Amino acid sequence: MNLELLLEPLQYGFMVRAFVGVGLVAVVAAAIGTFVVLKGLAFMGDAIAHTAFTGIAVGLLLGISIHVSALFFALVTSLGVVVLTRVSNVRNDTALAILFTGVFALGIVLLSTSPGFMGDLNSLLLGSVLAIQAREIVLIAAFALLLVVVLVLFFPQLVLASFDPLGAEAAGFPVVLFQSLLLALTAVAIVISIQAVGVVLVVALLITPAATAGLVTKRLKLQILLAALFGLVSSFLGLYISYFFGAPPGATVVLVATLLFTAALTIQRLRSRGGAAC
Amino acid sequence: MKVQAAELALDIQNLTAGYQERIVLRDVSWQVPRGTLAAIIGPNGGGKSTLLKTAVGLLKPVSYDALTLLGQSPEEGRKRAAYLPQGEEVDWAFPITVLEVVLQGRLVRKGLWGRLRREDYAASRSALEFFGLGGLEKVQIGALSGGQRQRVFLARALVQEADLILLDEPTTGLDAQAQHELADLLVELRKAGKTIIAATHDLDCLTECFDQVLALNGRVLAVGTPAQVLTEEIMVELFARHFPKVGEGGEVMLHES
Numbered sequence: 001m002n003l004e005l006l007l008e009p010l011q012y013g014f015m016v017r018a019f020v021g022v023g024l025v026a027v028v029a030a031a032i033g034t035f036v037v038l039k040g041l042a043f044m045g046d047a048i049a050h051t052a053f054t055g056i057a058v059g060l061l062l063g064i065s066i067h068v069s070a071l072f073f074a075l076v077t078s079l080g081v082v083v084l085t086r087v088s089n090v091r092n093d094t095a096l097a098i099l100f101t102g103v104f105a106l107g108i109v110l111l112s113t114s115p116g117f118m119g120d121l122n123s124l125l126l127g128s129v130l131a132i133q134a135r136e137i138v139l140i141a142a143f144a145l146l147l148v149v150v151l152v153l154f155f156p157q158l159v160l161a162s163f164d165p166l167g168a169e170a171a172g173f174p175v176v177l178f179q180s181l182l183l184a185l186t187a188v189a190i191v192i193s194i195q196a197v198g199v200v201l202v203v204a205l206l207i208t209p210a211a212t213a214g215l216v217t218k219r220l221k222l223q224i225l226l227a228a229l230f231g232l233v234s235s236f237l238g239l240y241i242s243y244f245f246g247a248p249p250g251a252t253v254v255l256v257a258t259l260l261f262t263a264a265l266t267i268q269r270l271r272s273r274g275g276a277a278c
Numbered sequence: 279m280k281v282q283a284a285e286l287a288l289d290i291q292n293l294t295a296g297y298q299e300r301i302v303l304r305d306v307s308w309q310v311p312r313g314t315l316a317a318i319i320g321p322n323g324g325g326k327s328t329l330l331k332t333a334v335g336l337l338k339p340v341s342y343d344a345l346t347l348l349g350q351s352p353e354e355g356r357k358r359a360a361y362l363p364q365g366e367e368v369d370w371a372f373p374i375t376v377l378e379v380v381l382q383g384r385l386v387r388k389g390l391w392g393r394l395r396r397e398d399y400a401a402s403r404s405a406l407e408f409f410g411l412g413g414l415e416k417v418q419i420g421a422l423s424g425g426q427r428q429r430v431f432l433a434r435a436l437v438q439e440a441d442l443i444l445l446d447e448p449t450t451g452l453d454a455q456a457q458h459e460l461a462d463l464l465v466e467l468r469k470a471g472k473t474i475i476a477a478t479h480d481l482d483c484l485t486e487c488f489d490q491v492l493a494l495n496g497r498v499l500a501v502g503t504p505a506q507v508l509t510e511e512i513m514v515e516l517f518a519r520h521f522p523k524v525g526e527g528g529e530v531m532l533h534e535s
Contacts, residue, residue: 038372156394160382163372167431170334170361171386171438172353218418220373 009243014130021132021140022235022253025193026205028144030213030231031151032189033206034224035182037214039162043093044081044183045203047100049190051077053199054107056124060117061110067139070191073103078183082176127198127250129239140192147185158182159220196235197250208257209234215264230260287312287442287473288333291344295325295332301340302328304497310475310490312348312441315468317484318477319507320494321517326477327364329494330444333475334361348442357387359442360435365427365450370420376430377415380405383438398437405433409463425456432463443467445476461487484508 009015036045055073059066081096111117123131151158160168161178169175186206193202209230213223238253288310296302303325310316318326331337332345335352339345347355360383377399384398406412409429414422419430428448435443449457461483464474468489478484484491484504491507493499493516500507 038369156381156385157390157392159374159378160385163374163379164363164368164382166336166363166367167361167434168382168386170331170336170356170444171359171440172357173386174390177390214373218373219375223373 006240009240014132015239015243017132017134017137018129018239018249019236021137022129022196022239022249023232024137024140024144025189025196026209026231026235026253027228028147029189029193029202029205030209030227031224032147032182032185033210034213034220034227035158035162036186036206037210039182041183041186042203042207043096044078045186045190045206047081047096048074048077048183048187049194049199049202050100050104050107052187052191052194053124054103054110056194057107057111057117060120061114067191070194071188074187074191075184077103078187079180082180082183086176123198124194125198125200126248127194127196127201129196129249132195136195140195143188143192147188150181150185154178154181197254201250201254204254204257205231208254208261212257212261212264215261215268230257234260285312285349286310286346287314287348288475289344289346289349290329290333291342293329293332293342293345294340295328295337295342296340297337302496303332303494306494306498308492308498308501310473312473313468313471314473314489315464315487316473316475316490316492317488318475318492318494319479319484319516320499322479324495324516326479326494327446330361330446330475330477334359334444336361355442358440359444360438360440362428362431362435362443362445362448364446365424367446370427372419374419375415376406376411376417376419376422377402379419379430380433380437383434383436386438401437402433405436406430408436409433423456424451425453425459428452428456428460429463432467436467440472442473442475445474447478448476449478449480458483 010019033045036042052070052074055070056066058073059069062069077100084095108121111121157178158181160173161175162182165175165179189206190202193205196202197205210223210227212230213226216226217223234257235253238256239249241247241256242249242252286309288308290306290308293306294301294304295306302323306325306329308329318329320326328337332339333347333352334356345352348358349355380402381394381398383405384394384401385392403412403415406415409432411426411429411433414426419427422430432443448460452460457480464476465487468474485508488504490502491504492501493507493512495516499516500512
């Protein structure tokens with residue numbers, strides 16, 4: 001491989017910032033995403049991303065920090081989901097879908113009231129990683145560090161609340177607290193990832209590398225590390241490809257992650273076919 | 279003679295319980311003295327799981343005159359209780375090893391900031407040895423047989439130092455041999471001073487192992503020793519709808535509700 005070709009994008013400040021920014025969120029999102037995949041919460045992730053969009057719209061209109069308002073909306077959504085699933089014992093796919101698409105639609109309407117913001121719509125939906133600023137990198141890095149620290153600190157408790165919530169709660173363990181913490185961590189990961197790949201694709205950063213890792217190993221810590229690695233590989237490869245071929249960066253990153261998953265799935269299928277015929 | 283509350287592992291008086299839309303149990307009263315090996319029997323939908331879940335605070339009771347676990351409120355008493363959910367309520371594909379599952383029994387006691395220490399690993403390993411699972415500590419939980427999975431969860435209850443162990447349908451999916459081995463283990467645990475309450479629709483080995491049987495179908499049909507409860511009259515009343523009946527023309531009819 002030609003080293004000069006590899007280094008070429010890095011002579012541009014915006015590309016360096018893109019590599020750092022996307023790399024950071026991809027690693028963190030994949031790590032948290034491993035729990036999201038294990039608990040089947042992908043749909044919740046989508047809901048959180050869509051309400052975070054409305055949070056950004058509100059932030060723009062009120063002239064306050066869009067990160068703060070997006071985080072507020074995302075956290076309210078995730079904790080609302082915890083309450084919702086506990087109050088009624090049924091799965092609430094329908095209620096959740098109605099609620100989050102409604103809130104999302106409200107965000108678009110709010111944004112459209114001010115023509116100056118409609119230009120932001122595209123970058124919010126599809127990401128604008130090349131426009132990422134140095135101070136935003138600092139913010140992303142701070143939140144990424146916070147997520148990793150919390151994840152490491154409460155790892156055994158999060159596993160306990162995820163694996164056998166009934167048995168744990170029946171023994172007096174604060175399961176709801178850690179289920180809420182998990183969704184709050186997911187909300188933060190989503191909010192810091194929106195600029196990289198946009199509202200529509202952000203769930204892919206959570207889910208796809210983690211699901212790929214789940215095909216490779218059945219050991220949780222290894223799955224988390226591999227998910228982070230796959231996230232990092234996807235984001236770097238995706239950015240290189242988008243640089244040389246002029247493809248949209250966020251979408252290319254997600255596409256690479258999807259191809260990695262497909263490759264892992266194919267290998268796994270071929271292997272298991274070798275074992276048992278079915 | 280009225281038994282003192284402190285000597286009871288479970289004390290329920292006139293409990294009504296169930297879900298928002300549907301009351302499952304009405305006016306259930308049951309007292310289980312400490313050190314008892316007790317079974318709850320009855321048809322599916324008869325409220326066995328509801329009773330266990332309400333006792334450990336997973337379900338809020340609708341109303342009751344008394345409800346104590348080990349002489350305390352369910353919220354306090356359950357800290358010295360272990361609940362083993364039905365097999366179908368556990369995610370067996372979860373990437374967790376046998377040893378890690380047992381270690382959770384220690385972590386559960388330590389709460390918010392709990393850390394696992396060397397002695398927790400030692401206790402968990404010796405519990406696995408006790409249940410004959412010594413060589414399997416690094417195996418993913420889902421790779422075990424049904425009987426082995428039950429023993430892992432019992433090992434977890436043991437390291438949790440639970441005085442009361444509640445099992446929801448522990449024999450589901452076990453073959454006859456594994457069922458007998460499980461029954462033997464429950465007897466062992468009872469000898470070690472534990473109180474054990476198992477919900478089961480399986481009537482095998484109840485007579486030889488258990489001290490007390492509660493026949494439950496929405497309400498209490500009978501309670502007493504196996505010999506007192508497992509009579510033809512009570513069994514017919516308890517399971518009547520589930521017995522096939524022969525009609526006048528000789529055809530077999532199933533009376534599933």
